Every structure is written in structure tokens, then in C-alpha cells.
Amino acid sequence: MKILRHRESxxxxxxxxxxxxxxxxxxxxxxxxxxxxxxxxxxxxxxxDLAALAATQEANLLAFQETGTQILLPxxxxxxxxxxxxxLDRAKAQHIxxxxxxxxxxxxxxxxxxxxxxxxxxxxxxxxxTIHVIGIAEMRFTSDxxxxx
Numbered sequence: 001m002k003i004l005r006h007r008e009s010x011x012x013x014x015x016x017x018x019x020x021x022x023x024x025x026x027x028x029x030x031x032x033x034x035x036x037x038x039x040x041x042x043x044x045x046x047x048x049d050l051a052a053l054a055a056t057q058e059a060n061l062l063a064f065q066e067t068g069t070q071i072l073l074p075x076x077x078x079x080x081x082x083x084x085x086x087x088l089d090r091a092k093a094q095h096i097x098x099x100x101x102x103x104x105x106x107x108x109x110x111x112x113x114x115x116x117x118x119x120x121x122x123x124x125x126x127x128x129x130t131i132h133v134i135g136i137a138e139m140r141f142t143s144d145x146x147x148x149x
Contacts, residue, residue, distance in 0.1 A: 029123075036121050040091065041131050044098060044116050047088055048135030051080035052112035055103050056139045070105055070139050077103045080112050095120045110137045 058076035063069055081100040088098055102113040112135040119129050 033122050040118055044131055045133045047084055048112050048114040048133045051083045052110050052135035052137035054083040055080040055112055056110045056137050059139055072105050108139045110139055
């Protein structure tokens with residue numbers, strides 16, 4: 001009987017080790033990766049909002065003074081992309097490619113569409129993972145064409 005209990009104890013240890021290796025370990029790793037994804041998405045969303053705000057500095061004041069319409073200069077997308085490039089050092093360190101896909105203005109809202117390839121945060125078998133966010137900034141002008149506070 002003693003030999004049988006010792007043998008059962010060894011089998012339980014093997015089952016426990018297999019359970020940890022095949023179930024708990026991957027779940028823990030996936031939880032960590034999802035946390036990194038959420039944090040990265042938040043940082044990219046903040047950068048998109050601020051890139052939209054930076055792009056609003058490229059508003060065509062002459063067009064506003066003459067016609068009352070708010071439009072962005074062609075340089076707005078470059079300004080937004082430059083802002084993204086300068087302020088996402090952590091994303092660069094993780095080999096995450098972040099690109100401004102579109103800058104638009106509707107009424108007094110400027111939007112900055114940003115796309116980031118975050119595949120590097122996950123194991124290769126998960127495949128391609130992309131984050132799409134839209135940053136929003138409000139443009140306000142005074143009647144003389146200057147930006148309002």
C-alpha cells in the first residue's frame with residue numbers, strides 16, 4: 001500500500017505540472033499581453049488626440065477670414081505625423097509602427113485617424129493585430145481670425 005501511495009503522489013505532481021504548463025502558463029501570458037495591448041492603445045489614443053490638436057495649428061487663417069470656413073493646410077498631416085513620431089518613443093522601442101492615415105475637418109472639429117501595427121506585442125501565432133483610433137480636437141477662431149483660447 002505504501003508503494004501505491006508514493007506512485008499516486010508522483011502522478012499527481014506530473015498532472016499538476018502539466019496543468020500549469022499547458023493551461024495556467026498560457027493564460028497568464030495572454031493576460032499580460034492583453035494588458036500591454038490596452039496600455040498601448042491608451043497611449044496611441046492620447047497621441048492621436050494631441051496630433052489632431054497639433055494639426056489644428058495648421059489651419060488656413062486666410063480662408064477663414066475670407067470665407068468663414070475652417071480648413072487645414074496641406075501640411076497638417078505632416079505636422080500630425082511628426083508629432084506622433086516625436087512622442088511615441090515607447091512604441092518605437094516595442095517596434096510598433098504608428099502612422100497618421102487621415103486628417104479631416106468637419107465644422108469646428110479636426111479628426112486625426114491613426115493606425116498602429118501592434119503585432120509585436122503578441123506571439124507570432126496570433127497573427128496581425130492593428131489598432132485604429134481617431135483623435136479629435138476642436139478648432140475655435142475669433143472674428144478676426146485668430147485662434148480662440
